[in-house]
Every structure is written in C-alpha cells, then in structure tokens.
Amino acid sequence: SKDEEIKELNKPWQDGYKRQMEIYQWLLRKNGFVVSDTGYFVYCNGKTDKKAFDGKLEFDINIIPYKGSDKWIEGAIKDARKCLRSNKIPKQGKDCDYCAYRKAVEKVVL
DSSP states (O other), X not given: OOXXXXXXXXXXXXXXXXXXXXXXHHHHHHTTOOOOSEEEEEEEEEOOOOSOOTTOOOEEEEEEEEEOOOTTHHHHHHHXXXXXXXXXXXXXXXXXXXXXXXXXXXXXXX
C-alpha cells in the first residue's frame, strides 16, 4: 500500500510493469491481433485508514492509461539470444537487481 494516490506510473520500480505491457502488446501483434498502443493498468492501493481489518481489505482503485512502444523488443530478443549463445559471461549491470543480489550472496558465502 502506498501513502499517496497513484494516478500514473512514474517511479523507476514501475518501469517493469510498462515493459511487461509492451511485451504483451508485441506478442499479441505477432500472433495477428490488432492491438492498440494504449493499454490500461488497474492500480489497486490498499486503504490504511480503517480502524479494524474485520476480515476484509478495501482498496482505492485507479485506471491508468499507458501508451506503450514495442520497438525495443526485437532488438532485446536478438541481444538476449546472442548473449545466451556466447561463451563469454556478460559483465554485471550496475542497475541490475539480480546482479546486486548475487554479489551480496557472494560476499556472504565466500
């Protein structure tokens, strides 16, 4: 639950949601469907101002339109294929959460 009302996806951690929608748009187009560039997120934010839980959750719900672009996807797929077929391990990305996790594990284990 977030303290503020969510009316747009403008935080860095929400970029994954946008990429996921763009991949779905791309997949549907590749399967012959006519797909709008605009998709919609249903954002449900749990209400925290209730005095008691009483066995139920209540939400504020917002519909957030998002105009996606799938132009990056084919290049990303080709890059991923090239990486997977290579004999070289790719360098760690500075913004990669998984890389940071693995580095932290390495410090604990070694």
